[in-house]
Amino acid sequence: MKAVVDFENNLKRLEDIVTALEKEEHSLEETVKLFQEGMNLSKECRKALKEVENSVKVVMEEDDNGNIITSDLKTNE
Known part of the structure; x- marks a missing residue:
């Protein structure tokens, strides 16, 4: 599933950004860029989870x- 792979990749990148920001080894400009990327990734992850x-x-x-109603799940594939 592409959506699952995208979510996992986005989450991994978000974790990497958090780690990088915690090290405080970046210029203000780099920090702002990483923060913006992290916010965008966070938004994408929330969307996928929703x-x-x-x-x-x-x-x-x-x-x-009380009977379970099942229906086909819609996928983006």
Whole structure:
């Protein structure tokens, strides 16, 4: 799944940025660029997690009688 790979890559890059910022070895300009990249990655990760959450909700729906309602998950592939 491309979405999972993208999420994992974005999360790994975000972790690398946090580590780099914690070292405080960058100029102010580099720090701001890293921070901006991190904010963009964070936004993408939240978006991906929201999509997964919505997919799970589709699988977990119940009707008025408590029966599980299943439907096909929409994928971007």
